[in-house]
Amino acid sequence: MKILLVEDDLRLGEQLKPEIERAGHHVHWARDARTGLSAFLENEPDVVLLDLMLPDGSGYTLLKKIRVNHTTPVIVISARSLGEDKVRALDLGADDYVTKPFWTNELTARIRAVVRRLGGSRDNVKDTAFGNVVVDMVARQVAIDGTTVALTPTEFELLRFFIERPKQALRRERIIDSVFRNPDSATEALQTHISRLRKKLGNDGSRIETVWGIGYRFNTDAET
Structure with a gap:
């Protein structure tokens, strides 16, 4: 490297x-x-x-x-x-x-x-698309209508986590443990990162739905 x-x-x-x-x-x-x-x-x-x-x-x-x-x-x-x-x-x-x-x-x-x-293993990773968004898992890049959108590492890992678990009601604790380096101090940070990620995804940000009392769900079928 x-x-x-x-x-x-x-x-x-x-x-x-x-x-x-x-x-x-x-x-x-x-x-x-x-x-x-x-x-x-x-x-x-x-x-x-x-x-x-x-x-x-x-x-x-x-x-x-x-x-x-x-x-x-x-x-x-x-x-x-x-x-x-x-x-x-x-x-x-x-x-x-x-x-x-x-x-x-x-x-x-x-x-x-x-x-x-x-990065993980790059041998079996493919691009993922939903709505107007294309995610290059290898290059760790996100594009909306062909325009690159800059995500922080944490935002990208959140998006990857959701993409790999579509339509599942995901508990906050599970998301924090899987994505954040310091889970003990990440409870409030999660909401902030979710808000920023939704904003950066534009209309497709609404696919990240709040599941009250549980956490979040990535709805691939949502209309945007």
């Missing part, structure tokens, strides 16, 4: 790059946000490892720029260990958060895990 490492710490970068490459990956290392964004757009990495404290700006800002049009998995690696930092990064679209210091073996395991979870 192609991995973009955005990390200004020289010692840590010199340690991580060869160790991750020994695990079979190609690593492009950028030491600031500007170079990191350029490398991301030019190289189209499979995974981004992103430090939050960069010399020319915040990693949060770079994360937001990546998430404008891309669903590439992003793992934040940061010395910031406060819960509010983790929540902010995850809400902005990070797929995982690793606090420094950490073992490189743990990081490479998390890389494998996030790729498995977000």
